[in-house]
Amino acid sequence: MATIGVLTGGGDCPGLNAVIRAVVRTGIKYGYDTLGIRDGWAGLVEGNVEPLTDYSVTGILPKGGTILGTSRTNPFKKDADLQRLKDNIRKFGIDAIVAIGGEDTLGVASKLSGMGIPVVGVPKTIDNDVSGTDYTFGFDTAVAIVTEAIDRLHTTAESHHRIMVVEVMGRHAGWIATMSGIAGGADEILIPEVPFDLDEVCKHLRARYESGKLFSIVVVAEGAKPSGGEGVITQSEKTDAFGHARLGGVGNYLREELEERLGMETRVTVLGHVQRGGSPTAHDRVLATRFGVKAVELIREKNYGKMAALCGDAIVAVPIEEAVATLKTVDMDLYDLSKIFFGG
Amino acid sequence: MATIGVLTGGGDCPGLNAVIRAVVRTGIKYGYDTLGIRDGWAGLVEGNVEPLTDYSVTGILPKGGTILGTSRTNPFKKDADLQRLKDNIRKFGIDAIVAIGGEDTLGVASKLSGMGIPVVGVPKTIDNDVSGTDYTFGFDTAVAIVTEAIDRLHTTAESHHRIMVVEVMGRHAGWIATMSGIAGGADEILIPEVPFDLDEVCKHLRARYESGKLFSIVVVAEGAKPSGGEGVITQSEKTDAFGHARLGGVGNYLREELEERLGMETRVTVLGHVQRGGSPTAHDRVLATRFGVKAVELIREKNYGKMAALCGDAIVAVPIEEAVATLKTVDMDLYDLSKIFFGG
Amino acid sequence: MATIGVLTGGGDCPGLNAVIRAVVRTGIKYGYDTLGIRDGWAGLVEGNVEPLTDYSVTGILPKGGTILGTSRTNPFKKDADLQRLKDNIRKFGIDAIVAIGGEDTLGVASKLSGMGIPVVGVPKTIDNDVSGTDYTFGFDTAVAIVTEAIDRLHTTAESHHRIMVVEVMGRHAGWIATMSGIAGGADEILIPEVPFDLDEVCKHLRARYESGKLFSIVVVAEGAKPSGGEGVITQSEKTDAFGHARLGGVGNYLREELEERLGMETRVTVLGHVQRGGSPTAHDRVLATRFGVKAVELIREKNYGKMAALCGDAIVAVPIEEAVATLKTVDMDLYDLSKIFFGG
């Protein structure tokens, strides 16, 4: 009986538990035991593992977060860590690893695979910015949460003739902003891929107001920046004690600038981690489940170094390197489409 | 200035208003006027139209149903109707028609196109059974609604050691049952494509009970039938005064059979039209919006006789005939995947 | 250190876990141990108990169902059972019991209390028909679920000019129908307290149609009956193998009658157990938590034979007998208020 080790790394994301469940259940079907590795690669370095049975994964499908915990530990930072990781693979009799994670976690997976360790990947990013797959699970849930918030803001914006700024996740890619902006009927969408010209934004919102539409919704990705204005959003560029950028920078910046320049009451909402918590949408549960099944099938076929990916309607195998090579930024056709609805 | 006529036909579906809004707004961008045709093809036969402006479509993006109304009228049934339809196209100066609908509505569109009338299509079906497109809008919303219901039934089933039967939409194809069954963690999924063997179902649910899992969730599409048992589900096969099949047939049948054969309390939920009402998911709003934009682009390109379709990540044009030629039944790989989780 | 035993009996209900958690946590604060008794009174007869710690109740607040399981066992049916129950109270050193349940469970609690056993009660009914308390937890959740369904049905009813019948819980009292009917803007609400006259209902729906409102929503409690027509709803009066009435009776009856008499397409939705499953509303979580805290306070005060109850804004103690003496039917002022909106 062969043994699969499964781990989750990086930021959490709705659907992680659905993948874990699918790995365990598909493993049972094909005769594998599954070991849960706690807190990402850290658990493999420290030998922190536990058997996952049918019982362990009962009821976790609709749950957010990850029953395995997560971390950003990179075993390649210290030689000793890498050695302990290899020792633990042997010690626990792990025949293949399913690594569920984003750029960093899959980067480690890719390197380990290059060293001959049997690894398969499952891509994970709330931001949808991993290459090699059409979509990742968790993204649909984040878009749904933001869209519901925009729906709510519409009624209050309309009653009060206000501008509402919604700052959403997306440091390097504006997928959440673009999709939820289209779904929520935003009047302006600002993303990291396209530095914004504040004069243009104001001109546009003013035109909308003058046409009789007395309120506006502006969706801004946390990583969006004004063109040429590097010094401006100092607040969002400060990092906290853990080296992470602070939320609320660009949102608060826009709120102040728009209020002052346009003379319209402006309010800001910073949804923060609400976007990545809670029960996954049905769509994400199905995608995550299919990814988990595929991961085990890849192991069965000894098709290592690959990750499960969505291509159109089908789940396919692509080299893990593909996912980590480049950031998948927003499709400009889609972003342009969103502009048809601006100011409308 | 050219004029687009837009209509919605057949059963309603979350996302119809998003398509209409996208047609009007994209029309404005490209310099078209838009006429709303009321109640499907009936409105064109009767000359029941109204101008749609930017103002008409403000606020309709998140709304279920269709502001244009809908019907199942087929203008090819009477020669006089067809003539009136043609006359009205001329009378109102309609240069091209956007027909949003399923098999029937698109069937008419295809025939009209064959006669030289400039028509483009947008596929619509809650059941996801239209060919030529990976997915249709409304389907994700229906799956989300059913999945939420299954989530709720899980807690009560578990507390009471019961079997819960959920009858969902799907007369000819089991897409909603399959997707929501996977997303909700169903223990049995029964679809029209695969006649079920009640002995097998019972054997399976009994095995689950004996393994210590004292409750089960059974998702059944309204069109599912027992193998060889044509005479059994008489109730669901009766049609009402309008020629439509009655809901609740197979669900009630299963409830009675399972309770009697297994000696376990069994309850049935018939969600009915709740599945096709209300605000579309963010996913469906984006898809519907993209379809609407594409429809106007097809008109701009005078690419008539085509419909907007989703192919992977892209919106493409396919011949309307393709959509109406065959019913798209459930992918058997996906259905087989669902079985990995049965009884687990 | 004194020991509290806690049990849940009867049908499940959103908020049961919130009560259990509150009992355990408040117990910890005041120095009590808590024993969970499984499956209602059955667990006390059979000695099926387990210690509940802070850890046992972590994360259960938002969960539907009951972690303790439930049953309808009545220990007064057999003398031997009652003796075993008493023996187990002594054996496990239970100093006081918190009985969470409806009429039956509290009826047992009341009798035990009369025999000198220290019991306090927490009223529970999805139907809100227990006397002695303004509201019970679970009811707000059920009303929320039904109202969301009615919202969805509105859009589809409107698009298709249909009558939509929604059958909801309420065998003896129409609280869910009345509240959700008012909240959802129903055009007719039928409850067990007021036998309905089908001619009147039809007259009224026809008037609405003739005034230009081409669709209607009818909410009917499962226990509603036509005046004078005892023989009519045979289906709903049949009971299943477990002695429970079958769902769908009156809903299907109305669907057929309305369609035939009015000549309007009519559809029925039978929400069934969806109404009593899943995560409780914030409102119900707070109410259930306050009830659980109060139950432990009653024990501290040795104020046995009482149950926690909501009176206005305050949680008070009322004799358990009060709750089981009479069924709390719908306030007729509230029902009359709902009629202001019929046909509107």
Next chain:
Amino acid sequence: MATIGVLTGGGDCPGLNAVIRAVVRTGIKYGYDTLGIRDGWAGLVEGNVEPLTDYSVTGILPKGGTILGTSRTNPFKKDADLQRLKDNIRKFGIDAIVAIGGEDTLGVASKLSGMGIPVVGVPKTIDNDVSGTDYTFGFDTAVAIVTEAIDRLHTTAESHHRIMVVEVMGRHAGWIATMSGIAGGADEILIPEVPFDLDEVCKHLRARYESGKLFSIVVVAEGAKPSGGEGVITQSEKTDAFGHARLGGVGNYLREELEERLGMETRVTVLGHVQRGGSPTAHDRVLATRFGVKAVELIREKNYGKMAALCGDAIVAVPIEEAVATLKTVDMDLYDLSKIFFGG
């Protein structure tokens, strides 16, 4: 035929449309015409009114915001305004006014009533801080939205061992924080009524961490302040160009202080106006409807100077002055109850 004028003033709130609809429909029943007054008292000063018919209020029950618009205009600030207001009451033949609003709007209503103008009130505040009524509509919706956000934050906090700070509405009273904190299982709730001691908060969160609970949820009302530390939260005390306090002050303050003092990753979510937008809960729709009906009944009885209020289960009449005399702060018994669950 007598004429009722209805207006909404102050911040918007889910349920306003439900009140308006109830006023119009109840008016129709009793033979009143209704005039909608736009943008609060401003509309009466400027003569900006429109007839509201059955048709005007169709479909508005589930909608957030107010179809009448709102403002904070106070006609007592200028004598000329007051005169114009009186003139317009005569000009439009308004026999009685229904004023729906909070402290300011009802304050004007009370003064007008004192001058002999026939006014009745409906209390409105998202914050639940109006006296004279047990609860106000909109509050339950706000609590539901915050609780859902806390539920989502729980899963991500747990996966990452983080502290999550949620800043919610409540400048002068902490009702939303207290109720949603109890419903969401918060580990700390900070409200304006009780200045917080940051050392105590840290001590408590550290104890929780050391007991093995590696994450915490802190709910803070925007008006909460540290004891003795008036100078600290400068950011939240700055006001914007419209004289309104800025959001995010205390939330960001806590985030920085907790991260630094405890050495734990801390994240903040500022829900902002999401809390007051969107469709009201079923609970709020019923309450708002009952208030609207009561307002018209008060007019029928010529019981002017009164407002509709909830007392226990009943809708009663109380003098408008009562509502505006004092702020209703959080019941300290309820706040103390929430502490039972801190750190648990």
